[in-house]
Amino acid sequence: MNDKDKFPTTLAIRELLKYQVSYEGHLFQYQEKGGTAHSSKELGIPEHSVIKTLIMENENKEPLVVLMHGDRQVSTKQLARELGVKTISPCKPEVADRHSGYQVGGTSPFGTKRKMPVYMEKTILDLELIYINGGKRGFLVSMKPQEVVRVLQPKLVQVGVQSS
Template structure:
């Protein structure tokens, strides 16, 4: 575990330590609406290896989380089909914050306020290392995707749109 003196302590980093998941910390200058393009540029990594944590909801307004490459979009229609739902749509940011405990732009799949179904794009597993939000805007953690699979047990899906 790389421990940056200035890296924040968040529910996500506490979760990672508690579950003995090795991770590195990466701080960058957060830009409003900059998304993964900015974080990839600031960390000098491929946007494909920056993974976003998206909070969605099904037709019953039940929340779910999908992990997706930064340079891809989620086909909500395909996600609904693969998960047995009639419809899936993005969650309102205020609602997403209530579910996760994280501000939009700082949402991590680790240490969320409530347990939600988790889905992960299959091709993320092909990467040796991913950069994913560490629970605060401008803060990513580097983790191995297989550690996410072992700990969070996501359902693997194939729903990426280029």
């Protein structure tokens, strides 16, 4: 049995395999509302390297994916300005689940149920290795950020602000 057999075969993992992405799986004890602070502590990695997958929507309820450093927040005003829309706001958890096909806390940008535009904080590319959700709560995958660009072709944005 190889190492990859220990990990769940989620839609995200299927997509990573389809695109021959080089990744490593990391399981940890999921904690409700623990967020990236919890996962980074559990795995002993910097929170800045843990990338959140956020499902948001514009004023027309059109969904989009935002990838952001774990220790930063998205300036929705700045993002709306960059996208040329009136407003951007986070989706309610049940709406996010419907769009992505994943449960909040286990949302991966890979293998989403609905095709959505992806926006990625530009500074994520400065990292050597990122940890991003593998499609299940308590399961992150590490990879080079360039793989995210290759597979998802996100639009790079600068909308991160320091978390308060």
